[in-house]
Amino acid sequence: MIAYIKGHLAAIQDESVIVDVHGVGYEIVCANPFVFQSSLNKEILIDTYHYVREDIQVLYGFKNKDEKYLFTKLISVSGIGPKGALAILAGVDIEGFVSAVEREDDKFLTSFPGVGKKTARQIILDLKGKLTNVFSVSANKEHQATNDENNSVSYYEAEEALKALGYTDRELKLVIPVLKKENISNTDEIIRKALGLLVRN
Known part of the structure; x- marks a missing residue:
């Protein structure tokens, strides 16, 4: 298992x-590669997950x-593959x-691309009670999760509208994170x- 890659971000x-x-170029698939923009042409360490199946080997990278x-927990859920997990992480x-998983908030979970009601229920079934051991959920996150649900829908609608105007995923990945920081x-x-x-731009 390749736990991380350390080298020059080319x-x-x-x-x-x-x-x-x-001298060996490792391609690492990420939820949003542009989060590493500030490290371009510099040395970087990226935590990775080495995904191996009979017909494919992929390195996935994380902030x-x-x-x-x-x-790793998401891809253990029935119905969610690496691409679906990355779409959620993005x-x-x-x-x-x-917090949404603990509240069994399937409406929040279905706001992510590719997650329908059946998959949302499976996420809750498989992960409830298994994430709080690692991630602490503060009291104000209960309120924030509701806001995040609304925000996810708003950004999804905005991205779809911008794509209809002819803008590419690459262009959108450069500006959407900037707007999210502005709340x-x-x-x-x-x-x-x-x-x-x-x-x-």
């Missing part, structure tokens, strides 16, 4: 990063060990996610500010 692609380790741990606040939750405002950033 490139950032739409769905992965390339890390050069003594930190918490993300990696949640990924827009999740970990404490809010854990913008209204769909129209997200679109308006995103367009402003996209025009500047």
